[in-house]
Amino acid sequence: MLRAQVCSNDELSFLMEAHDGLSATIAQRSGFKGLWASGLSIASSLGYRDANEASWTQLVQSVERIVDSTELPVLVDGDGGFGNFNNARLLARKLRQAGAAGISLEDSCFPKLNSLIGERHPLADIDEFSGRLRAVKDTVADNLVLVARIEALIAGHGLNEATLRAHAYADAGADAILIHSRKSTADEMLSFVAEWRNRLPVVIVPTTYFRTPVSAYRDARISTVVWANHSMRAAAAAMRRICDSIAAQESVASIETHIAPLSEIFELLRYDELAVAEKQYLQPR
Ligand code: SPV
Ligand code: MG
16 A cells, blocks of 8 residues: 555655554544654654664554554654664565555764754665665565655755765665755756656655645645644644643633543543443453
8 A cells, every 4th residue: 555655756745754553543534545654753852862862672663653543554764774774674574564555764873963953964875775675675675665755955965966865775675765955945856857758656754844735745746745743743743832831820720621621632642442341351251
């Protein structure tokens, strides 16, 4: 199912960020057909920085909860694979066992730093990173969609470097290319797409160029848009507002109507199913 979404130029697909079971459940409820297990959002929800502070086992645990919470395919942000080819293929195997449908691996060096902060983003050697991709492909074959993510534009290199890398990663067996950009307009990313000519389908993450209408992505025959961190940021803004208010007022009276009623939480997490199961399994026969 993820393969059909991420690997098709015919129709634009959308992956919504999830960082835990609740955010996954809500994304499914909103009608999304696939999820992005975001490194930034998972790290933030655990109180870590997106700098490989969370371990690969913590990532796998979070993914397990995300996968278990919906029927949606999950593309996991695997950062750079947490090391060399051996760490990357181990991560891929464990994510597959946890039920992930795909892994995105970026050509950064361990430990990575989130692409949208800081100036120093050293790139992995092309051949070494291609080895990571080949090792993952040889380990999980067609059971996990493999997205190769290019950080060349993030690192301040030009279009030529990005295109060179994309071809190398396609040769190494990637199923799709994720081209990342932190510009406030889509121009840089669209120039890459024009140059690339869809040798493999293209995935994008329009966090900083959020004003671009998605029609521009359809026109460019981009395969997949990742809304990478918006539930986590929405939760942070809402929690901040509510905590500030409760602290200032020493009361929860005025915020009750501004937060999800408990009935909504019970409904989202299917407490009704538990009640039915209790009747079935707790009653003496
Ligand atoms: C993430 O969601 O963790 C991503 C996208 O990798 S970004 O934060 O833009 O690097
Ligand atoms: Mg990430």
